[in-house]
Amino acid sequence: MTITQLYYVLAVAENKNFTLAAEKCFVTQPTLSMQIQKLEEELGIQIFDRTKKPIGLTDVGSKIVTQAKNIVNEANRIKDIVDQQKGFIGGDFRIGIIPTIMPTLLPMFLNTFIKKYPKINLIVEELNTVDIISKLKNGHLDCAIAATPLDEEKLKEIVLYYEPFVAYIPDNSQNNSKKELEVSDLDVEKILLLQDGHCFRNSVLNLCKTNNFMGEHHFQLESGSFETLIKLSDEGLGTTLLPYLHTLDLNEKNKAKLRQFANPKPSREVSLIFSKNELKIHIIDALKNTIQGVVRGAIAFSDVEIVSPK
Amino acid sequence: MTITQLYYVLAVAENKNFTLAAEKCFVTQPTLSMQIQKLEEELGIQIFDRTKKPIGLTDVGSKIVTQAKNIVNEANRIKDIVDQQKGFIGGDFRIGIIPTIMPTLLPMFLNTFIKKYPKINLIVEELNTVDIISKLKNGHLDCAIAATPLDEEKLKEIVLYYEPFVAYIPDNSQNNSKKELEVSDLDVEKILLLQDGHCFRNSVLNLCKTNNFMGEHHFQLESGSFETLIKLSDEGLGTTLLPYLHTLDLNEKNKAKLRQFANPKPSREVSLIFSKNELKIHIIDALKNTIQGVVRGAIAFSDVEIVSPK
DNA sequence: CTATTTTGATTGTAAAAAACTATTGATTTG
DNA sequence: CAAATCAATAGTTTTTTACAATCAAAATAG
16 A cells, blocks of 8 residues: 555545546556556455446445545645755645634735745635634644634644724714723623624623523524624614724724724734644744734734733 | 655664664665665655664654654554454454553453454553553554543443442451441541542542542552552551452452442443544454453342443 | 447556665774 | 674666556447
């Protein structure tokens, strides 16, 4: 059994076609067919069910494919080890970002980053926090950006920034007297929130601890965008909170409904997260510096009461 | 990079000698030398420091060796997958047993087992519970026998038997009047216990929950045998509890100091433990049946109040 | 229902890789 | 300093891998 044979198996499993798989592997079809036959012979089992069209996997075959992925992944880490040793900044780099951070943060740093490190092949994926955690652990992601703390044993978090929330109040006239909003002015039971990315720091508003926070509403937003939230709010369903960076590109009409909080502002902690035994530390470090560079300009840190997360 | 090359690297790392490593790999020394050179060239780094005597690893080298072990382990699992498919009962099978179970249980089933399954190459290791858990998770063990429950997410437990404890009372005359001992008769603060294997079932005696149980003594037995415990007890340091199977081969003098408990007897749950994605299920099943077969004769289950573990 | 296309297996051959034997060269040991 | 140890090198042989060309079976089109 060779690693090459496993690559061939994975290619066929993925493309369900020997000819196409061979192309992807940059070899001719007979070469690939022979190698797979050899492997099947060595193991004494059939990996592929060639009677089906398109080609299918046998029962053992699918287990072998799963394991082959593990082996190939582990094998690829050898290159990462060497790259790290050489201080090489390049190669594939997979990053996961939660939906509520993606649209505002990614455009801010992507251009700077890929220009500064042209050898890195950045692969960005939008994922929710649960998927991010599992993919970081099994090596499908090199790092991620999400609301923290996650309190995961095997993951390391580096805080990128604290993003204050701004209240979005559809009927903003009634409290117009006060300039800055106090947290105590909010009726937390009536607030509209997304599931993801609303863990507040410093217990200013302690909402994330109740895992199934519903408030007075009879629905829960499992996922979705802040656009949805704004529209629901406009429909009279209540007040909502928007992360500061999201408020920057609202239209004027909506901006009028925003109300800043007084200090200490409720805010979310946004961090770079990676596995403790991640090898591409140099790239993570480069990414961290790039993001912190661009964010420093956008968020005035003095606005937020910084308290080191536990 | 090939799996063969990684095997060669591991052999050299282990033997610190190219010639010896080559023998272990059943190839000539130049073959092995060449392959390792080729790998080093492909990666563009030195794995071995050949200036040292005996040969040493470079910094990257040791990282690569660690990863190579992972890859080779994962690769070996392919064979396990195929074996499982074929229903093959054989090959290497690594089992860990905690010290307080090993001496009594292993002799009871080992002979029966290896005669019944001559194709299995059983490798038994005495390990404490902590090591067992980590080695099951990283694939260094195929299964283990320990006191349960462990409450480990990724591990599965199959209860083999409940082993009642018997009190060992050095000064057995004073309570001689009563025939069976009640748990309440014991002063739990004065009891001598081993760290391992003393998690009592059914909260009859609730000792394992206090992680650093010291009682009135000024010492803790981190490990050791029940022989030590008996001698300490004889020295007047207190009463102790012995697992039922251990009491069977005490000398007459010591047996006189034993006192059975009344029902419900305090007992320990002994289970077969394995990773949830362990492939050698057939072997584990064979082992379970063998052990339960021999234990059924030794422990009268009616003696123990069986309550299903939570 | 036959012609055509698609797709994987087969065959024969060339190139590449891996293994072996024999030998060298450097270092350590007696 | 001679002998022994041990990895590297050189030169061959064997094995493996890849390729081009072709075949055979199945699916699709006319």
